[in-house]
Amino acid sequence: MKTIWAAFSAFLLLSAPAVAQETVPASQAQIDLTFAPLVKAAAPAVVNIYTRTVIKQRATSPFFDDPFFRQFFGDQFKSGQPKERVQGALGSGVIVRTDGLIVTNNHVINGADQIRVVLNDKREFEAKVVAAEERLDLALLKVDTKGQALPVLSLRDSDDLEVGDLVLAIGNPFGVGQTVTSGIVSGVARTNTGIGDFGYFIQTDAAINPGNSGGALISMDGKLVGIPTAIFSKTGGSVGIGFAIPSNMVAAVVKAEGNGGKLVRPWIGAAGETVTNDIAQSLGLPTPGGVVVQQLYAKGPAEQAGIKPGDIITGVNGREVEDPEGLRFRLATLPVGEKATLNLIRKGSVVDLPVDLIAPPEKPTNETLLEGRQPLSGALIIDLSPATADELNISAWDGVAIAKMKRGSISDRVGFEAGDIIVKINDKDIKSAAELADLMSSLPAPWTITVNRGGKVKTFDLD
Missing domain, CATH: 2.30.42.10 (PDZ domain)
Structure with a gap:
């Protein structure tokens, strides 16, 4: 009986799946494993970016209209006169060329009156914007190095990344100074994130916080694989869901710098x-x-x-x-x-x-701002072509679309949106912006306006 039981036990041990055994480090080299050499090589090419923007606002205090108050302080405090305040912001950037070309997020420098770049070694430079791609949320800055070569990060093919690869995020979160966090690639080819028109991102659980935007996401060979851009968070802090623009898109924008910074996206029709x-x-x-x-x-x-x-x-x-x-x-x-x-x-x-691969074709277009007491007042309308459709991120190549609207205008309050294609008004097909402008200048209420919004038909019945 004992022999049978021993044989059965041996069978169970042999047929059981192998279990990975935990082991302690076997050498001093394994104990000393660290990202420090990688960070030392990459960090000098990651910069802090500080911006200053002058904001004009109107005074609202009731004292500013008081004659007694103004006799002491003068008309500079008169109500409605614009006052200026300076708003500061911070972010990060990556040096991609030794002569001082820096890539960052467009939202880091958008609207800034002054941009200052601080290197890892504390050197400071004034920067100017070379190119800004709002739809890609990427921007190129240039600093005058006075002939000095700056440290750079080489770009890696981001398509080689796989889920599970180790990555490091380097940036300036909350302005505390250059910080490094580690994680893995949580996902690739993330779309439908609601971030930008070209929503295609690397997802990582490396901690990314405000101030990391525009910094570096690097792989274990010390190369740039992405630009941290946004996080998913209900609190504003990192919860391990961060998104970075792939380096292949960064490379396309950097290459366009030689063409005056204008990235022309291929079109196939x-x-x-x-x-x-x-x-x-x-x-x-x-x-x-x-x-x-x-x-x-x-x-x-x-x-x-x-x-x-x-x-x-x-x-x-x-x-x-x-x-x-x-x-x-x-x-x-x-x-x-x-x-x-x-x-x-x-x-x-x-x-x-x-x-x-060709540039989107252009054709003569008419651009008209609609005015008057009618539901499209305040909308800038434009004839569509492949070029204008690409610029507005519209899939249609013909027709009439709303390019933009004045905030608070009638069209804005009614609920029209930039990118809407005006299909019909009172059952009349709309073929051109000029035709639409003439029609709305004379057509009395009521109006039935049909638009194509992202491939879906929407009808507005208005009095």
Whole structure:
């Protein structure tokens, strides 16, 4: 009996899954493992950025209208006269070229009257804005180094990152001074975060707090993989969900500095929607993901390459595409004038097609500010073209859209939004901005205005 039990016990031990054993460090080298050498190499290229903005505001004290008060202090305190105050802000940046080119977030320096850069070694420089990409939330600054070479961070291909990779975040949180936090890559290709028009981010649990914006997210080879930009937080502090702009997008903006800082994003003339689970099932696909093509611009690059409605774009140059935001990101990191290979699924078969990357075509447009006592008053309307549509982040290439609105105007209070495409007014199709302006200048109430907002039709019935 004992022999049988011993044999059974031995069988259980042999068939049990192997369990990783915890061990203590076996050498002094293992005990001394540290990120310190990596930080020492990278930190000098990460800078603190301090901005000053002059804010004008009107005095509101009732004493400023009092003649007795003004006889002592003069008309400088007269009610309604603008007063100035200086507002300070802070952030971080990364030196990407030895001659003093620095990349940061646009929101760090937006509207600033003075920008001061402080290096890790305490040297200070006045900086000027070379380029600002509001939609990407990236900006380039330049400092005069007087011929001195500054330390730089090299950029790594952010597409090589994988979930679980170790990363460090370096920045100036809360203005306490340069700080380093560690974590892992929690996610890649994050879209639909509500951050910017080109929402495609690296997610990390390395602590990111206010002031880290514009700093560095580095990999274990000491290279820049992202620019920390935003956090998800209900309290304003880090909860381990931070987002960084991938270095491949940073590289595209840095390269555009040679063109005066204007980044021209490639355009292929194709638009579509995400392949959801329902769409995947209807098309007989094993999994959702990708962009099903719905619109093609006549004689545009996509149509000329042989792409057809119903094709599913699954990648660009072999890099996976999950949704339209991902497609836009992949294209935005590529240079105009070259070709890209679109990876497609067509009727169940895999197809690769080369497509030309061109700048969005422009055509003569009319831009008109609507006025008067009518519901679109205060709206700046514009004829759409591929170029203006790209600028306004609109998928349509024709029609009339609201470019922007005056805050507090009638159109703003009614509920119209920048990017709305005016489709019909009182059942009349709208073809041009000039036609819309003429119609609204003479059309009496009531008005029924139909708009296309992000692919959805919305109707306003107004008296």
